[in-house]
Each structure stands twice: as structure tokens, then as C-alpha cells.
Amino acid sequence: MTVVKETVGIRQSGIGVSAVRPDAQEKVKGDFIFSSDLSSEGMLWGQTLRSPHASAKILSIDISDALSISGVHAVLTADDVPGENIFGLERADQPVLADDFIRYAGEPVAIVAADHPEVARKAADAIRVEYEIFSPLVDSYAAITAEAIHPEGNVIRHLNILHGDTEVVGDVVVEGEYEVGMQDQAFMGTESGMAIPSPDGSINLQISTQWLHSDQEQVATALNMPMEMVRVTLAGVGGAFGGREDVSMHVHLCMLALHTGKPVKMIYDRNESFLGHVHRHPARIWYRHHASSEGLLVKVEAKVILDGGAYASTTSAVLANACCFSIGSYSVPNASVEGWGVRTNNPPCGAMRGFGNVQTCFGVEAQMDKLAKELSLDPVEFRLANALKSGDTIITGQKITGTAPVREVLMSLANHPLPEPPSDNILERPGGTGRTTDGSHVKRGVGFAASIKNLMFSEGFDDFSEARCIVNDGFIAIQTACVEVGQGFVTLVHQIVQEILGIEKVDILPADTSIGSAGSTSASRQSWMSGGAVMKACEAVVDSLISDLSNEQGITFERIGTVLVAPDGSASIPVTDALQGRNYDETVVHRHAPTVPLDKNGQGDAHVSFAFAAHRAVVDVDEELGLVRVVEIATSQDVGRVLNPIQARGQIEGGITQGLGLAILEEIVLVDGKIQNANFTDYLLPTAMDTPTIEIAALIEEPEPNAPFGAKGIGEPPVISSTPAVVAAIRDATGLDLNRVPIRPEDIALG
Amino acid sequence: MDKDKRSTGYSLSVNDTSHEISKSWLGESLLYVLREKLGLYGSKNACEQGECGSCSVLMDGVLVCSCLVLAANATGRDIKTIESISDDDSLTDVQKAFVDAGAIQCGFCTPGLLITIHDFLETNPEPNVLEIREAISGNLCRCTGYGRIVEAVQIVSKQKSVGQGGSDDSS
Amino acid sequence: MEFHIASSTEEICSLLAEDPTREILAGGTDFMVEVNFRQKDPSAVIAIDRVPELKQWRHDGDAVSIGSCVTYREIERGPLSTIVPALAQSARTVGSPQIRNIATIGGNLGTASPAGDMIPVLLALDARVTIRSINGSRDVAIDDLITGVKETSLADNEFIEVIKVPILKGPQEFLKVGPRNAMVISIASLAMVTDPEQTTVAIALGSVTAAPSRAREAEEYIQGFLDWDAMTVSSSALPDFRRLVAEASSPINDHRSSAAYRTHAVGVLGQRALLRIFESRDDG
Structure with missing residues (x-):
């Protein structure tokens, strides 16, 4: 092999440049330490015993056999939880270890620490639990009125959005019912971490997560320890996509470490990972769309049921997104939307990339195609005629004050050239290496879809991020608690420092709870929130520098780019030079504009900013066998400003691939609440053979007011309308309704 | 035995x-x-x-x-x-291409992909896109959608084909 | 722990004779999944993947004798790919390149999964499997070896030594349906092989029956509609042929697919395989 005698250096790279990830070198050499790679002298291995039943009462737990196994150091149950045996992201409603009732198959019942992982697994097997088994509640519609399976009731949230004249009727009316299956984040690095006890009784938790401070608070409550006694440090994260926003093994690890006085490491295997984190909410959606004969939307009626599974997690916020954006990226004067987020004995559901918008986007985009067909209009023209624009009011009564280049997104995509006709190579046809499909069986289809995503936390949440900029005689360090999950925030930190201070070499201090919260790495929010905080911390250093220079020299400089310039132009000095020999340490908290909760009619300025995207999918379908090959997905996206072109492309390609997965491959299959495919043989992620060429038709750069550098978050939009675009393309090829995703071969072949 | x-x-x-x-x-x-x-x-x-x-x-x-x-x-x-494929202070052509092409996000799949691609390019130094995709079809990546990874392989392949014209190859 | 690396077939025989509870490890790609997912806790294992005679294949008159530890990759890419093309086509669909590099033909038979991709090809080809033990050898047909879902007629002291595959001169086809374009467990597959000398068509089905199964009624039915000189088939025979292939299946509903789809798909695969080998002829 060829060896390049060169290592990765940090390039000259302010905002807008394809800067290289600072962790790239470690990652290509296998040196980057993920949470599963932690190791400590004398460490023990943790293991979780989970309920095989979806609904049951625990009658007894006998740990004596497990404890007697050589090498076992601890076997703990609900009785051993030191503090409150309850946790949860939005509301605490989930036991750390089940103490009476089991509400989903996979609920943790007991935990073990042993000197070898196989010993720990055998010990978990040796715990004898006696259950009284009940029939599980697994139907989300029935759950609304069924007997409560949790003291807090089955309806986690019921939301009404009433906007304009809800009685008006359009000239053309189309109706449809849609269903979305349960998707998994399926990050490559399963849940893992290590807890290390300190002699002073405190605990250090090193873990892959999305939100260090939320973890810290929930762990401290469960351990009955003051917050400062629980230190949470980010360990290398192997992908997240929402699935690490909730606490998983965190408290368990700390309990075992505190109990044994030894470091304890835990890694979920893939099977357990499916049980150990929340999933995308399955949805049942009904729509009735009204339009005028001229092709303008008159009213949208919708009912949305999200299956939250056994515990609340973020169901309330996911439901709000699903309902608020149930009309898609369109202007509708009148709307009546009702949503329920319900509790069932299915596995808990919560955050996944796209967060509620994914589910209703699938339905609303199908409705838009139906309406266009009914009106004999081109689907893109119809969308253009109804596209939201800046200054429009969405159905929650909120006026869009930022940018909303929906028309630009749609038009640039529609103008993008189509791909070549179907290939002559059998491997490039539906069925791939299975050699199922001859050229005569291939039908091509093209589908369009567009989407809206709210950026950052909504409904009055006090959303902030803290950043610290330390300058010490030419050495600069940035500290935040922002979690890097692969999205490239660490690259952005370098770019921001270079943009403002002109300094090339930056140390990023470990993300931990010794600084204030950065909030979660979710909701497409970290470039804006923690990026904004880093920007302001750097600016605070400049302000202090200017103040010092003013005191020393009597000149009040202002910063232009990375240079300090006297107002009259008589003097200038690069920031880097001016910082020589000086020390600063500035900590800044960044907040976005406040929002308010939705009122009883679902009205209010609940959201901060909106990002738009559109996708065009081209598919080849073998109708007779129901096999699909996605040939190409093209996209245009409203990004405000491109901060790093290559990272933006990576986010877009990765997000679209997850959307493709939901369209035709990915679903957690449940029978009576039990997962049938908790492994990568049967939970089918797209391989490189399933993933098409992804064309970026345009990235629309209209700077967003109030956004740091004018940039909108880009992580979520790619995943939202890619799914309905693929389905629309399959509908185009087959003429079938296809109202449920993922589409299985039999839905086409036997449809 | x-x-x-x-x-x-x-x-x-x-x-x-x-x-x-x-x-x-x-x-x-x-x-x-x-x-x-x-x-x-x-x-x-x-x-x-x-x-x-x-x-x-x-x-x-x-x-x-x-x-x-x-x-x-x-x-x-x-x-x-993976620990053996390059020295402490160097990167292989494929590692370098991964860095430059933006083929890395979370990086969890990266070592496995690098081993696979090194092996693949030994036997097929100038693959087409379909061959690249089939060769890496046993390496799942959840972050990237594979686009930048395929791009990285193509970068190396192009370098190799140019390299056959006589440029320095220190393998 | 007790672990043996066998260096000869004789050694395997004696190790199994000594203690028949010892488990055979070939490529390990099924074995280790069971270990990793805690369905198997091995205590005594004999690795057979370094036995030279099991890793070889050779021409044996009108057949090839393939050692049980020949890998999918060798079948997919080596000279065997032109000698038994359908076997190579099936090998290419199995798992990932990494798996095909190490997984073996004998392992595919020994695991005896209804979704084992080589099984329908070997059955259609009337392959014979040499079973070996300290007591000697016996030859069995594929459907005598595999008796049910992950069930074989192997005794505890026996192992699969060689698979003898007849070399046919006619075209062969293997088609497999799965929701993914690569690295997918079959939800229906079909092998069709032709022997122009005997003027026979053999069809075997995968993932749609508990034990390996031929579509014999379909095979017999289509005989009367084939022109072996022109390599054509009467188009009028296609609907009934397709139906008979589908009727040879007895699939289950599971999380991978419904039985109805599997039945449908295997019929489609039968027709498509037939039309790749025989051109459709309109008899008016």
C-alpha cells in the first residue's frame, strides 16, 4: 500500500471552508477512543437483566444463585436504587429498575457486575424472577381510552391546533390515512460507558450521550447525590441520531461502581441496544385536505396518533412537532389538527432525527400529490403555488420572521437534470446481487417531496449553551459541554476561532459537566446554540482585548475580520498579534430568542426558526416482485449559510440515506410488544448497494437573521422529505396508494 | 497438531x-x-x-x-x-483520502472500512462505482450514506492509475 | 475449555469417536453468531477449517468433488464459478464479502437453514454429500441430509466431508429475493438447472419450505413444452408452470415476509428463470 508521509494538519479554514475534522486522524488510525474502548485497572463488567414480557407484575426476585457464581461482585435490583427510582427526559416516569410492574419487553429488572462479561451474562441468567404476566396493550388507538398502564395515564399529551375558519370547505377535497412504522436510530456504536468511583464518594461517569447535563441531573436524582458529586464526561460517540438523548445504562453503571468500589464498564450488544434506547414513534395519521379549484390550499384537517410506548421520553415535544408542521412547507389559512401521544406496552419511543416532522411529512406530501392529481396540476407547480414564504403565518399563528426560501428550494430541484435511463447491468437493477430482475421488468418512477423543520427547542424551553474561551499567551482553548456525535461540531469550533481570532491551533477541552450545559446535540441546534456560544466567547475575548488596548494606548479598536482597526484607520493589528503575551478567560451563555408554549388552541410563537428542504427521488421498481432500487435522490436545502461544504454534504447524504431506509427497509417488527428483529440481520440498514447517488441541486444561502453566521441547522431536513419522495416515486412507477412505510416488497407485488 | x-x-x-x-x-x-x-x-x-x-x-x-x-x-x-496499516506519523493513501473526502463522521465504521478498502484495492486497483459499492456492502455506515466513502476510494484509485505513470510510490 | 484444531479427516473421525459431543467448527459464520447471541455455549470444539483435503475441490469424472471447507468466495470467484455457475450465483448473494471469504459450503449444509442459499442449487443439481465418521463413509442426497429447519440426519460422530456436484452442460440460474440489494437473508429463492443431454429441467426452492424441496410437478409439467434444439418454451405453458412452482412451496409467515408473498415470489422466480434459459415461443 502507498504510504503518504503526511499527517492531518488543521488548515487555514474560517467559516465556509471545507475544514478537515480535527479528530479525523485519530479516527482513521483506529486511535479515537469511543465509549466502548474505555478500560481501567481492575474494572468489572456490568450486565442488565431485562424483562422478556411486555406487561407483567414482578412477584419475586431471587438473586442468591447469581451472587454465588464465582467472579460476580454485585447483583442489584430496584431495592438498591439509592435515590428516587425514577427518571425521564421531559418528565420522570420511568423506573431505573422495575420495582413492581413491567411495562415493556426489555425493561431493566436487575443489574450485575462481574469480572468477565460472560460471567456477568451468566449471572444475569441465574437471577430468578417470578412474573404474573398480563396481556399487553399494544394498539395506540385503543390506548387513548384503555385502562391506564401507568399511574400518569395513557395519554401523554393531547394537542389541538385550531387556526382560522375550521368550518370552511374547499372546492376539492382529498382524504387519506397513513402509517409510519417504528424506525431505529441504529447508531453503529452501541450504548457503552464506564463509571469510576472516587474515594470521596463521588462518581465519574464516562459515557456516549447527547446531553451531559440532563444525564447528570437524572443520575444525581436516582443516586440521591448532589449534582456536583456526579461528574459526567463525554466518551467517544459512535453516532446518535436522537437515540442517546435519554438515559440508558447511566444510573446502572454508577450504582454498580458505587456498590463495588470498582470501575464498571458496560457495553450493550446489538440485541440489547434495540431494547436500551427509544425509537422513532410509529404514527397513524388521517388527513383531509381542502383546496380551491384554482389550486390553493383552503384548509387542512388532521388527526395524529403517536405511539410513545411505555414511557414518556420526549413524546410531548415530538407530538407538538408532528402537529405544528402537519401542513408541511405550505401556507394554509385554516386548519384543524388533533394529536395524541399515547402510552402502550410497546418499547418506549422518543427522539430520532426529524423528530415528529418525519411522520406527518410522509402523510402531507402524499396528500399534496393527491390534490395535485385531483386538480390536474403538476405536483411541483402545485407546491410552488402554496409554498410558505417569509412573512407568512403558520397554523400555530406564528409569523415567519426569518427566511423561508421554499420556492427557491423547489425550483432549483425541479430544474436539476434527471439521471440516465435504467442500467443494463443486472446488479444495478432492483434485487441487486439476487439477480431477480431483467430489464423488461423495470419501471421507473420519479417523486417529489418538500419539508419544514423547526430548529432548536420549542414551546418556552429555556434553551441555552455555555462556552468558554481561554487565551493563555498565544495558546487557545475552547470548552463547551456540546456533544460531538459525528456531526462535526469540533470542526466548526476551529473554524469559528479562526474566523474571529485568526488563530489556527485550537485545543478543544473535553466536554463534561465542569462547565454549564450546552443543551442536547439534537433539534439541528448545536451550530446555532453552541456555535453561537463559542462565537460569543471569542468575541468576548476580543472585547476584553480592545478594552485593554484602549486603556493602554488610548485607541478604541474595532474588529474587522481578524484584524483590529482604529476607527480613523490610523492603526491596525491582527488579533493574533495583539493577543501575544496576554491571558483571557471568558465564559459566555448564548440563548436564542424566547418562545412560548402552545395555548389551548395550539396557537403561539412556539418555535425559533424554520428550515426547508425538498427531495426528488428516482426509482426503478420491479412491480411483479415488489423490489425497489433507488437510482438517485436529488435535493435542495435551505441552509442559511454553508459553514463547511464537505460536512454539509456529509450530513445531507447521511440523512437522506436514513430517509431512504424508512421508506423501503427499516422497521422494528413487534408482536405483542416484543421486538422480532433486534439485530442487523433482520433490521435492514441500507448498504452501499442500496444507497443511490445523491445529487445536491442547490444549497440556498439566504442568511437567517439572528443566527450565528446566518446559518441554519442542516442535520434534520435531509431525513424528513426524502422518505415521502421515495414513496412518491414508487407510486409514480406503480400507481399504487402505498400509505404505509416502510414499503415491503409484498405491498407492491400483492398491492 | x-x-x-x-x-x-x-x-x-x-x-x-x-x-x-x-x-x-x-x-x-x-x-x-x-x-x-x-x-x-x-x-x-x-x-x-x-x-x-x-x-x-x-x-x-x-x-x-x-x-x-x-x-x-x-x-x-x-x-x-487497523493498528498495523500505518506508522505513528503517517497515513496510507486510503486513510488520507478518507480525511480529505469527508468520509468520516462518527468514525465507528471507519477502521473496518479502511481494512476492507485496502484489501479491495490490492486486487482491484481501478474499480468502478458498482464494484466499490459491492466491495463495501458488508460494511454498514449509519452517518455518511456512503457517498464520501465511495469518493475516497475513487480518489485513491485515480492516484494509483496516475501513479502507474511513474510517480513516487513508497509502498 | 477444550479446543482442537484438526489436521486430517482421520483426526476429526477419532476426535468425534472419542467424544461425540464435541462440536464441529468450519468457517464459523453461523457458529459464532450463535455463540455471540448466547444461543450456544461451546465447551468442546473441533476446528476443521485447516484440514487440507477439506479445503480442496477436484474434477471427478462428470462431477466436481468439493471439500466441505471450500469457501463461498472460492466458489464465487474461482474456476468453480464457470463449472457450476448457479452455485457461484448463490454464493455471491450470501452475507458480506467478509463472510463469503470464510464461510464454507459444508457449513451452509450443516447449518441446514431453510434460507441457506446454496441448498436449492445443490438439490437441483442432485448433489451427493459424503458423510464421514470413524465407521466409514456414506453418501446421501441433499434432502436426505437436511430433514427440517436446522435439522440434519448427521449422527453426533459424523461430519460432512465432500459434496459431489454433477457437472451439467446446460444453462443454470439462481435467483433470490430479499428486500435489500446485497447482504440479505433470502425470503424466497429458486435454482433452475438444465441438462440438455438428458433433456431435463430441475428446480429447487429456498426459504419457502422447511426442508429442501424440488418443484417436481412443475419440472414434469414443463417437459412437454420445451424445444431443446431451439431452447424455447411454449408461452401457453407459463401460467400453469408458474402456478405449479408456487404450489411446491409451503412457506411460513414471519417477520421477514408473509407466506403469501413468498409463494407469489417463488412462482415469479420460476417463470423468470425459465425464460432466461428458454426463449418464449408463441404456438399460436
Whole structure:
């Protein structure tokens, strides 16, 4: 092999440049330490015993056999939880270890620490639990009125959005019912971490997560320890996509470490990972769309049921997104939307990339195609005629004050050239290496879809991020608690420092709870929130520098780019030079504009900013066998400003691939609440053979007011309308309704 | 062969170094031993059923999933892991292309992909896109959608084809 | 722990004779999944993947004798790919390149999964499997070896030594349906092989029956509609042929697919395989 005698250096790279990830070198050499790679002298291995039943009462737990196994150091149950045996992201409603009732198959019942992982697994097997088994509640519609399976009731949230004249009727009316299956984040690095006890009784938790401070608070409550006694440090994260926003093994690890006085490491295997984190909410959606004969939307009626599974997690916020954006990226004067987020004995559901918008986007985009067909209009023209624009009011009564280049997104995509006709190579046809499909069986289809995503936390949440900029005689360090999950925030930190201070070499201090919260790495929010905080911390250093220079020299400089310039132009000095020999340490908290909760009619300025995207999918379908090959997905996206072109492309390609997965491959299959495919043989992620060429038709750069550098978050939009675009393309090829995703071969072949 | 390996350990040759592995649970996979007994954490565990390729290593020059190799049965075989493919201060052409092409996000699948691609380019130095995609179809990546990874392979392939014209190749 | 690396077939025989509870490890790609997912806790294992005679294949008159530890990759890419093309086509669909590099033909038979991709090809080809033990050898047909879902007629002291595959001169096809374009467990597959000398068509089905199964009624039915000189088939026979292939299946509903789809798909695969080998002829 060829060896390049060169290592990765940090390039000259302010905002807008394809800067290289600072962790790239470690990652290509296998040196980057993920949470599963932690190791400590004398460490023990943790293991979780989970309920095989979806609904049951625990009658007894006998740990004596497990404890007697050589090498076992601890076997703990609900009785051993030191503090409150309850946790949860939005509301605490989930036991750390089940103490009476089991509400989903996979609920943790007991935990073990042993000197070898196989010993720990055998010990978990040796715990004898006696259950009284009940029939599980697994139907989300029935759950609304069924007997409560949790003291807090089955309806986690019921939301009404009433906007304009809800009685008006359009000239053309189309109706449809849609269903979305349960998707998994399926990050490559399963849940893992290590807890290390300190002699002073405190605990250090090193873990892959999305939100260090939320973890810290929930762990401290469960351990009955003051917050400062629980230190949470980010360990290398192997992908997240929402699935690490909730606490998983965190408290368990700390309990075992505190109990044994030894470091304890835990890694979920893939099977357990499916049980150990929340999933995308399955949805049942009904729509009735009204339009005028001229092709303008008159009213949208919708009912949305999200299956939250056994515990609340973020169901309330996911439901709000699903309902608020149930009309898609369109202007509708009148709307009546009702949503329920319900509790069932299915596995808990919560955050996944796209967060509620994914589910209703699938339905609303199908409705838009139906309406266009009914009106004999081109689907893109119809969308253009109804596209939201800046200054429009969405159905929650909120006026869009930022940018909303929906028309630009749609038009640039529609103008993008189509791909070549179907290939002559059998491997490039539906069925791939299975050699199922001859050229005569291939039908091509093209589908369009567009989407809206709210950026950052909504409904009055006090959303902030803290950043610290330390300058010490030419050495600069940035500290935040922002979690890097692969999205490239660490690259952005370098770019921001270079943009403002002109300094090339930056140390990023470990993300931990010794600084204030950065909030979660979710909701497409970290470039804006923690990026904004880093920007302001750097600016605070400049302000202090200017103040010092003013005191020393009597000149009040202002910063232009990375240079300090006297107002009259008589003097200038690069920031880097001016910082020589000086020390600063500035900590800044960044907040976005406040929002308010939705009122009883679902009205209010609940959201901060909106990002738009559109996708065009081209598919080849073998109708007779129901096999699909996605040939190409093209996209245009409203990004405000491109901060790093290559990272933006990576986010877009990765997000679209997850959307493709939901369209035709990915679903957690449940029978009576039990997962049938908790492994990568049967939970089918797209391989490189399933993933098409992804064309970026345009990235629309209209700077967003109030956004740091004018940039909108880009992580979520790619995943939202890619799914309905693929389905629309399959509908185009087959003429079938296809109202449920993922589409299985039999839905086409036997449809 | 030894008539009986009861109650004894075994040796493993990993990255040209011989290691004595103490007896333990027989079911230990090569992946587990590499990571937890030899501290070679570069090979990743993401599925333990040969579906994701994150644990890919070369065994006697053959690309395999180390999670599907019984560790005890790797004795007497030459194991090469991600840790061996470049020196401390250098990157291979493929590693460099991964960095430049933006083929890395979370990086969990990266070591397995690099082993796979190095192996693939040895036998097929100038592949087309379909060949690249089939060659990496056993390596799941959840972050990138594979686009930048395919791009990285193409970068290396182009360099190799130019390199045949006589440019310096220090392999 | 007790672990043996066998160096000869004789050694395997004696190790199994000594203690028949010892488990055979070939490529390990099924074995280790069971270990990793805690469905198997091995205590005594004999690795057979370094036995030279099991790793070889050779021409044997009108057949090839393939050692049980020949890998999918060798079948997919080596000279065998032109000698038994359908076997190579099936090998290419199995798992990932990493798996194909190490998984073996004998392992595919020994695991005896209804979704084992080589099984329908070997059954259609009337392959014979040499079973070996300290007591000697016996030859069995594929459907005598595999008796049910992950069930074989192998005794505890026996192992699969060689698979003898007849070399046919006619075209062969293997088609497999799965929701993914690569690395997918079959939800229906079909092998069709032709022997122009005997003027026979053999069809075997995968993932749609508990034990390996031929579509014999379909095979017999289509005989009367084939022109072996022109390599054509009467188009009028296609609907009934397709129906008979589908009727040879008895699939289950599971999380991978419904039985109805599997039945449908295997019929489609039968027709497509037939039309790749025989051109459709309109008899008016």
C-alpha cells in the first residue's frame, strides 16, 4: 500500500471552508477512543437483566444463585436504587429498575457486575424472577381510552391546533390515512460507558450521550447525590441520531461502581441496544385536505396518533412537532389538527432525527400529490403555488420572521437534470446481487417531496449553551459541554476561532459537566446554540482585548475580520498579534430568542426558526416482485449559510440515506410488544448497494437573521422529505396508494 | 497438531507480535480478545453477526469479521488489524483520502472500512462505482450514506492509475 | 475449555469417536453468531477449517468433488464459478464479502437453514454429500441430509466431508429475493438447472419450505413444452408452470415476509428463470 508521509494538519479554514475534522486522524488510525474502548485497572463488567414480557407484575426476585457464581461482585435490583427510582427526559416516569410492574419487553429488572462479561451474562441468567404476566396493550388507538398502564395515564399529551375558519370547505377535497412504522436510530456504536468511583464518594461517569447535563441531573436524582458529586464526561460517540438523548445504562453503571468500589464498564450488544434506547414513534395519521379549484390550499384537517410506548421520553415535544408542521412547507389559512401521544406496552419511543416532522411529512406530501392529481396540476407547480414564504403565518399563528426560501428550494430541484435511463447491468437493477430482475421488468418512477423543520427547542424551553474561551499567551482553548456525535461540531469550533481570532491551533477541552450545559446535540441546534456560544466567547475575548488596548494606548479598536482597526484607520493589528503575551478567560451563555408554549388552541410563537428542504427521488421498481432500487435522490436545502461544504454534504447524504431506509427497509417488527428483529440481520440498514447517488441541486444561502453566521441547522431536513419522495416515486412507477412505510416488497407485488 | 489443548492457553500473532492468551471462556471471539485482552480497540464491535464489518481484520491475508472468528482458532494465523496499516506519523493513501473526502463522521465504521478498502484495492486497483459499492456492502455506515466513502476510494484509485505513470510510490 | 484444531479427516473421525459431543467448527459464520447471541455455549470444539483435503475441490469424472471447507468466495470467484455457475450465483448473494471469504459450503449444509442459499442449487443439481465418521463413509442426497429447519440426519460422530456436484452442460440460474440489494437473508429463492443431454429441467426452492424441496410437478409439467434444439418454451405453458412452482412451496409467515408473498415470489422466480434459459415461443 502507498504510504503518504503526511499527517492531518488543521488548515487555514474560517467559516465556509471545507475544514478537515480535527479528530479525523485519530479516527482513521483506529486511535479515537469511543465509549466502548474505555478500560481501567481492575474494572468489572456490568450486565442488565431485562424483562422478556411486555406487561407483567414482578412477584419475586431471587438473586442468591447469581451472587454465588464465582467472579460476580454485585447483583442489584430496584431495592438498591439509592435515590428516587425514577427518571425521564421531559418528565420522570420511568423506573431505573422495575420495582413492581413491567411495562415493556426489555425493561431493566436487575443489574450485575462481574469480572468477565460472560460471567456477568451468566449471572444475569441465574437471577430468578417470578412474573404474573398480563396481556399487553399494544394498539395506540385503543390506548387513548384503555385502562391506564401507568399511574400518569395513557395519554401523554393531547394537542389541538385550531387556526382560522375550521368550518370552511374547499372546492376539492382529498382524504387519506397513513402509517409510519417504528424506525431505529441504529447508531453503529452501541450504548457503552464506564463509571469510576472516587474515594470521596463521588462518581465519574464516562459515557456516549447527547446531553451531559440532563444525564447528570437524572443520575444525581436516582443516586440521591448532589449534582456536583456526579461528574459526567463525554466518551467517544459512535453516532446518535436522537437515540442517546435519554438515559440508558447511566444510573446502572454508577450504582454498580458505587456498590463495588470498582470501575464498571458496560457495553450493550446489538440485541440489547434495540431494547436500551427509544425509537422513532410509529404514527397513524388521517388527513383531509381542502383546496380551491384554482389550486390553493383552503384548509387542512388532521388527526395524529403517536405511539410513545411505555414511557414518556420526549413524546410531548415530538407530538407538538408532528402537529405544528402537519401542513408541511405550505401556507394554509385554516386548519384543524388533533394529536395524541399515547402510552402502550410497546418499547418506549422518543427522539430520532426529524423528530415528529418525519411522520406527518410522509402523510402531507402524499396528500399534496393527491390534490395535485385531483386538480390536474403538476405536483411541483402545485407546491410552488402554496409554498410558505417569509412573512407568512403558520397554523400555530406564528409569523415567519426569518427566511423561508421554499420556492427557491423547489425550483432549483425541479430544474436539476434527471439521471440516465435504467442500467443494463443486472446488479444495478432492483434485487441487486439476487439477480431477480431483467430489464423488461423495470419501471421507473420519479417523486417529489418538500419539508419544514423547526430548529432548536420549542414551546418556552429555556434553551441555552455555555462556552468558554481561554487565551493563555498565544495558546487557545475552547470548552463547551456540546456533544460531538459525528456531526462535526469540533470542526466548526476551529473554524469559528479562526474566523474571529485568526488563530489556527485550537485545543478543544473535553466536554463534561465542569462547565454549564450546552443543551442536547439534537433539534439541528448545536451550530446555532453552541456555535453561537463559542462565537460569543471569542468575541468576548476580543472585547476584553480592545478594552485593554484602549486603556493602554488610548485607541478604541474595532474588529474587522481578524484584524483590529482604529476607527480613523490610523492603526491596525491582527488579533493574533495583539493577543501575544496576554491571558483571557471568558465564559459566555448564548440563548436564542424566547418562545412560548402552545395555548389551548395550539396557537403561539412556539418555535425559533424554520428550515426547508425538498427531495426528488428516482426509482426503478420491479412491480411483479415488489423490489425497489433507488437510482438517485436529488435535493435542495435551505441552509442559511454553508459553514463547511464537505460536512454539509456529509450530513445531507447521511440523512437522506436514513430517509431512504424508512421508506423501503427499516422497521422494528413487534408482536405483542416484543421486538422480532433486534439485530442487523433482520433490521435492514441500507448498504452501499442500496444507497443511490445523491445529487445536491442547490444549497440556498439566504442568511437567517439572528443566527450565528446566518446559518441554519442542516442535520434534520435531509431525513424528513426524502422518505415521502421515495414513496412518491414508487407510486409514480406503480400507481399504487402505498400509505404505509416502510414499503415491503409484498405491498407492491400483492398491492 | 497438539492432541489436546485442554487447560492451556494459546498464542496469537497480531500485527507481527506474538501474544500468549490465557485460557478463559472458549466462546471468546477474536474481536473480544483483540480489544479486551490485547488492548487493540481499533477493531469495533457493532453487531457481532458479521453484518456490519466494523470488526474487519485480515487473517492470513483474508478479510474477515473478527467477531465471527473463534479466538482460539486464530492461533497459528497471521492477524493484521487497523493498528498495523500505518506508522505513528503517517497515513496510507486510503486513510488520507478518507480525511480529505469527508468520509468520516462518527468514525465507528471507519477502521473496518479502511481494512476492507485496502484489501479491495490490492486486487482491484481501478474499480468502478458498482464494484466499490459491492466491495463495501458488508460494511454498514449509519452517518455518511456512503457517498464520501465511495469518493475516497475513487480518489485513491485515480492516484494509483496516475501513479502507474511513474510517480513516487513508497509502498 | 477444550479446543482442537484438526489436521486430517482421520483426526476429526477419532476426535468425534472419542467424544461425540464435541462440536464441529468450519468457517464459523453461523457458529459464532450463535455463540455471540448466547444461543450456544461451546465447551468442546473441533476446528476443521485447516484440514487440507477439506479445503480442496477436484474434477471427478462428470462431477466436481468439493471439500466441505471450500469457501463461498472460492466458489464465487474461482474456476468453480464457470463449472457450476448457479452455485457461484448463490454464493455471491450470501452475507458480506467478509463472510463469503470464510464461510464454507459444508457449513451452509450443516447449518441446514431453510434460507441457506446454496441448498436449492445443490438439490437441483442432485448433489451427493459424503458423510464421514470413524465407521466409514456414506453418501446421501441433499434432502436426505437436511430433514427440517436446522435439522440434519448427521449422527453426533459424523461430519460432512465432500459434496459431489454433477457437472451439467446446460444453462443454470439462481435467483433470490430479499428486500435489500446485497447482504440479505433470502425470503424466497429458486435454482433452475438444465441438462440438455438428458433433456431435463430441475428446480429447487429456498426459504419457502422447511426442508429442501424440488418443484417436481412443475419440472414434469414443463417437459412437454420445451424445444431443446431451439431452447424455447411454449408461452401457453407459463401460467400453469408458474402456478405449479408456487404450489411446491409451503412457506411460513414471519417477520421477514408473509407466506403469501413468498409463494407469489417463488412462482415469479420460476417463470423468470425459465425464460432466461428458454426463449418464449408463441404456438399460436
